[in-house]
Amino acid sequence: MCTLLPITIDKLTLTAGQKTLLNNISLNITSSGILVIMGPNGAGKSLFMRCLHGLSQPDSGRILFAGDEINQTHRKSQALIFQKPVLLKRSVRQNLEFVRNLHRTDNVASIELALRNVGLSKLASQPANQLSGGERQRLALARALMMRPQMLFLDEACANLDPASVSNIEEVLRQACKDGQKIILITHDIAQAKRLADEVIFLHHGALCEHTPARVFFQSPKSQAARAYLDGQILV
Amino acid sequence: MAQAVGQYLMKQKTLFACLGLIFISFGSVAKGAENPSIVVQSTTSTKNSGLYDYLLPKFTKETGIDVHVVAVGTGAAVRNAMNCDGDVLLVHSQQREEDFVASGYAPRRYALMYNDFILIGPKSDPAQLAGGQDAVAALRKIAAKGYSFISRGDDSGTHIKERALWQMAAFDPTAHSGDWYREVGTGMGATINIAVGLGAYTLSDRATWLKFTNKSDFKILVEGDKRLFNPYGIMRVTKEKCPGANISHAQTFIDWLTSNAGQTLITDYKIDGKTLFFGNSN
Amino acid sequence: MSIFAEATATAFSLIINANADLLEIIGLSMKVSLSALLIACILGLPIGALLGTFDFAFKNTVKGILTALMGMPPVVVGLIVYLHLSRSGLFGALELLYTPTAMIIAQVILITPIIAVLSSQILEDLHEEYRDLFISLVVPPPNALLTYLIEARYSLLTVILAGFGRAISEVGAVMIVGGNIDHLTRVMTTAIALETSKGELALALALGLILLILALFVNFAAQQAKSLLSVQRYGG
CATH class of the missing domain: 3.40.190.10 (Periplasmic binding protein-like II)
Incomplete structure (x- = not known):
């Protein structure tokens, strides 16, 4: 079970100049499973996720993991997959070795297993920067899961990937979820959200519009914005 | 961290071995300057004439003293010598040389040669x-x-x-x-x-x-x-002005050049059968 | 044009006959410039890393000063070193003037800013790319720094070659602090200056050609080292 739950987000606000990027967001994330964050471009999804992971600092408001402010220990049990994977200019295997050598704990998956999970075993000694987009993202996922994080963030990790890679990643996420890891993912792909989501958060203009179980969200969204978004309208 | 460095270095040992070899081979080029040596502040004209290439090996062979010649203009040579960056001054401006002696930088000026x-x-x-x-x-x-x-x-x-x-x-x-x-x-x-x-x-x-x-x-x-007329003079610095200077070897050099043998060598230096400098110490 | 033909012929005959004086001059040039390069790297790379990856007060001032020092005329550096090493100067008692050590000191002062500034730019770009990932993975700063240096190794090699090029080719500083003393402090560039002043233009040009060949050789060796590095990284 994930010991970082519940996440308590209290009046989270972040502004840049005149613009309010995150507007007074408050919610509790209590249940395990897959949480999907949705919303139009510029809604503040990535920034919200960065705040959760401690990469960006809010101007005001608090985020508590099981009652504590975020600290290094929390971050060590979290992992974040960026939309554009950042890999070291080394072989596939050495990218994983780098993470394994970082923190000397026994709680590390074997590199072979991690590679097999994402279907990269045959490419282990290839230079990472020669991989395709999908392979790169799968390597990033393998690297994130190496440390057996309790909480996994994915920031549009499947955007513009080949279907095989997307399918592989979703499968890995479902398995991770079964293993008790909390998964929070941003996606623009409504079909993917339907396939994966247990709960959905919908953001618009930096504000929280909805936080509902997935089934409710897709059948009868409460907010006007979410309804329009699901209908495929452009939200301004 | 240390371990990471160690691992990396191990992997690169071939490269480091190559670099090491390169440095060792260059190190061996540096020769041990075992001989005592003096620095002569001198002029470009004497250097460019090839006179030193002709004289100095003979002097070193006889006395075991290495002579390092720094060739600059007379003005710069006098200034460098006043900074004590030379043991001997060999230039061609009689007025400057006499001022140098008068200021106590050299005990006396020796006439050496002319052209x-x-x-x-x-x-x-x-x-x-x-x-x-x-x-x-x-x-x-x-x-x-x-x-x-x-x-x-x-x-x-x-x-x-x-x-x-x-x-x-x-x-x-x-x-x-x-x-x-x-x-x-x-x-x-x-x-x-x-x-x-x-x-x-x-x-x-x-x-x-x-x-x-x-x-x-x-x-x-x-x-x-x-x-x-272009006379060259030679002088050594004084102990009082330049305590670190190599006085005795400097004097040996001057005595050698102004001796009969040294003077003959100077006058015998010819290019295309023409004498470049005429010894005039006597 | 005949002087070029004559210079080329002279250069080849000097090389083929392994002229003893020439070998000594080449050896000293390489010894002085490679020693200066090594010291400049030991000083400059950490400064570059500090400037590229850490924020501190007056950082831009320091960077501005170092950038200005990149364009410092060698003669000025030579003069400053001369005044300090002269027997009447601050460090006169060390008796370093007119020695290869003095020449190394001058060249270190010349090329350390180049190595520091160029490497700081490269490391800054890398830091930009990896910062979020390394915060996310909780990579300790020293480890991150080491990783930057390894990741940037090809670019840094080019920086180091630039530093070497400046060192081996400069004449103003080594002329003043070395004195161009035969068999003691005469290097390729001061020998070229001397032969030019004697009117031996063909010989001077021949030495210039040999210097060029030397630079090509060093660059070739660096290319070899580069491919050796990449083979070792991806070999297993």
């Missing part, structure tokens, strides 16, 4: 100086029509002599500096290169000229004026 200055220029010789013996008159001719003249401009012995000649001609060429009178601020050889390049007149010491290779169509136009 003469010459006025050189292109074969076309627009000022029609060829064959002349009056250096001062020649400078007046150059100034009258403003033919290009290259001055050392570096406070060297040659430059000091040139200024003295202009003074005798009662003419101040610096008023035309940058026009036909060009002060290049560099050594004798480099100055001749520029004169050749511009087809201009210049004053040179005979030794540098004889040894100089890039003569093009240049030749000696004026020589033999007794005002073109």
Whole structure:
């Protein structure tokens, strides 16, 4: 079970100049499973996720993991997959070795297993920067899961990937979820959200519009914005 | 962290071995300077003439003393010696040398050798100086029509002599500096290169000229004026001014050069059968 | 054009006959410039890393000063070193003037700013790319720094070659502090200056050609080292 739950987000606000990027967001994330964050471009999804992971600092408001402010220990049990994977200019295997050598704990998956999970075993000694987009993202996922994080963030990790890679990643996420890891993912792909989501958060203009179980969200969204978004309208 | 470094270094051991070999091989080039040595602050004219290449191996062989020659203009050589960055001063400006002794930097000046200055220029010789013996008159001719003249401009012995000649001609060429009178601020050889390049007149010491290779169509136009006499003096620094100096070896060097044997060697140094310097210590 | 033919012929005959004086001069040039390069790297790379990856007060001032020092004329550096090493100077008692050590000191002062500034730019770009990932993975700063240096190794090699090029080719500083003393402090560039001043233009040009060949050789060796590095990284 994930010991970082519940996440308590209290009046989270972040502004840049005149613009309010995150507007007074408050919610509790209590249940395990897959949480999907949705919303139009510029809604503040990535920034919200960065705040959760401690990469960006809010101007005001608090985020508590099981009652504590975020600290290094929390971050060590979290992992974040960026939309554009950042890999070291080394072989596939050495990218994983780098993470394994970082923190000397026994709680590390074997590199072979991690590679097999994402279907990269045959490419282990290839230079990472020669991989395709999908392979790169799968390597990033393998690297994130190496440390057996309790909480996994994915920031549009499947955007513009080949279907095989997307399918592989979703499968890995479902398995991770079964293993008790909390998964929070941003996606623009409504079909993917339907396939994966247990709960959905919908953001618009930096504000929280909805936080509902997935089934409710897709059948009868409460907010006007979410309804329009699901209908495929452009939200301004 | 340390472990990560270690691992990385292990992987790169072939490369590091190669680098190590390169450094060791270069290290072996540095030779142990076992001999005692002295530094001589001297002029570009003596250096460029090849005199040191001829004399110094003989001196080192006889005495076991290495001589390191720093060749700069006379002005710079005197200044360096006053900073105690030389044990011996060998230059050609009698006034500067006597000032050096008078200021207590050297116990005395030894006359060493002489040659003469010459006025050189292109074969076309627009000022029609060829064959002349009056250096001062020649400078007046150059100034009258403003033919290009290259001055050392570096406070060297040659430059000091040139200024003295202009003074005798009662003419101040610096008023035309940058026009036909060009002060290049560099050594004798480099100055001749520029004169050749511009087809201009210049004053040179005979030794540098004889040894100089890039003569093009240049030749000696004026020589033999007794005002073109070019004496070289040698002196060592004093213990009082320069406590760190190598006094005894410096004196050995001076004694050797001013001895009969040393003087004969100097006068015997010839290029194309012509003597460059005449010993005059006696 | 005949002087070029003559210079080429002279250069080849000097090389083929392994002229002893020439070998000594080449050896000293390489020894002085490679030693200066090594010291400049030991000083400059950490400064570059500090400037590229850490924020501190007056950082831009320091960077501005170092950038200005990149363009410092060698003669000025030579003069400053001369005044300090002269027997009447601050460090006169060390008796370093007119020695290869003095020449190394001058060249270190010349090329350390180049190595520091160019490497700081490279490391800054890398830091930009990896910062979020390394915060996310909780990579300790020293480890991150080491990783930057390894990741940037090819670019840094180019920086180091630039530093070497400046060192081996400069004449103003070594002329003043070395004195161009035969068999003691005469290097390729001061020998070229001397032969030029003697009017031995063909010989001077021949030495210039040999210097060029030397630079090509060093660059070739660096290319070899580069491919060796990449083979070792991806070999297993």
